[in-house]
Amino acid sequence: MSLPILTIVVPCYNEEEVFTKSYTQLKMVLEEIIENGDIDRHSQLLFVDDGSADRTWEKISEACVLDSSVSGLKLSRNFGHQKALLAGLEKAVNDSDCIVSIDADLQDDVHVIKEFVNKYAEGYDVVYGVRKKRDTDTFFKRVTALGFYKLMKKFGLSLVYNHADYRLMNKKSLEEMLRFKETNLFLRGIVPLVGFKSTTVYYDRKERAAGETKYPIAKMLAFALDGITSFSVKPIRLITILGFLASLSSLAAGIYVFISIMMGKTQSGWASLMISIWLIGGLLLMSVGLIGEYVGKIYEEVKRRPRYIVEENINNLEKSKTPANIK
Incomplete structure (x- = not known):
């Protein structure tokens, strides 16, 4: 039985300061899982540049040149986190058996990906990464987050509490999720609607490794309003x-x-x-x-406008699969 190919999708927006750390840590985890014999050696990292104004794409391009396990996707402008993540997922689903999505800021524990893969091997289609607690958040953010989840539940949508977009999905569940064609995306609400066998893995969230948060209060409130109005009347x-x-x-x-x-x-x-x-x-x-x-x-x-536009695509996975490179 062949080993599954894993792709780790990482949306990036102005992450020049943290990119090197993010790439290094994710690469290390990917190599460990490959060495353990849990995933195929063609597994990869896929970084999606969401129209960054700094040198994020240059760093992604450099990583793609130096490392055949890294691929990059550059969007023509800033379309927003959810659409950048969707772009990565739509690209990854073609060449992968399971896909992990994680932000580039390293607040989510990258070592939990090993547990994701273990749960996938046990037969789970979707594995949610869930925070144990919100100690690193401000009082305002803790209160508003709790209120948001309770409000969404009252409106008839059961979100996974304390789960953002850190999750693993297998090819089948992701293909079904991609059938949802709405422009107004709220992926953490769409994924539970897909169904399939799911489980959760708990972890402690950290502070940002570098750079500034890309979700100030105004963006958080707008994101919450999008979530509410996208799923309930x-x-x-x-x-x-x-x-x-x-x-x-x-x-x-x-x-x-x-x-x-x-x-x-x-x-x-x-x-x-x-x-x-x-x-x-x-x-x-x-x-x-x-x-x-x-x-x-x-x-x-x-x-029905396109949800994102790709300006540049560096796909090393397809290159590494050509007969000339197979050892």
Whole structure:
């Protein structure tokens, strides 16, 4: 029985400072798994440059020249983490039996990949890397992350708690996932929808090895909103319920005013009037904004524009498989 070919997909965006460390550590892990006889020697690292403005692509290109187990994919501009990851997955699925996705910042423990491969050998189709705790996060990030997972569960989508995009998928499960053709990607929500036999591996997350985070608060909140609106229409239903409750409140207020008039108390309160106007106005604006978010997503989907554009492709895996190079 032939050994499986593993590809480790690493999306990169302005990771010049950490690339060398990332490449070195991932290469070391890949060689260890090959030496243990768990994967084929044609297994590879695939770095995807998501339109970096620094020397990230130059470093990827240099690694491809010096190391036949490294391949590179350069996108024409910055399409975002999820689409860069998708580009790598779509390329890797053609030449691999199992694929691991991991960020380049080395916050995820690279040695856990060995456990991923072991679980794959046991027959699991999907292996999720899950953080044991969030001690390295700020208080705000811990609270908002917990709230996000709980909110998504209430909206009907059971995400794997404390799992980002550090996972292993076999060829079959990845091929099925790639059948989801939406433009607005939230992969950590799509993967559980695919199904198949899955398990989790727990690990401790570290601080960034170098460089700055590519997910400030604004991007995190936008990512969370994308996740919610991509998988549930319940927020729109909540608007309907809110409108119904507001109507009941208006009816109650009308009854109160009528009774006040009948009792001769006709002097109205300026504060209560202003509060009511601002409250209703705020609810209306939020409702219109939320509906607009869904309409905008529909607008993006129906145009069917490409989710990413590849500018350059360095594929060493195909070269290493040619008869002249096989030992």
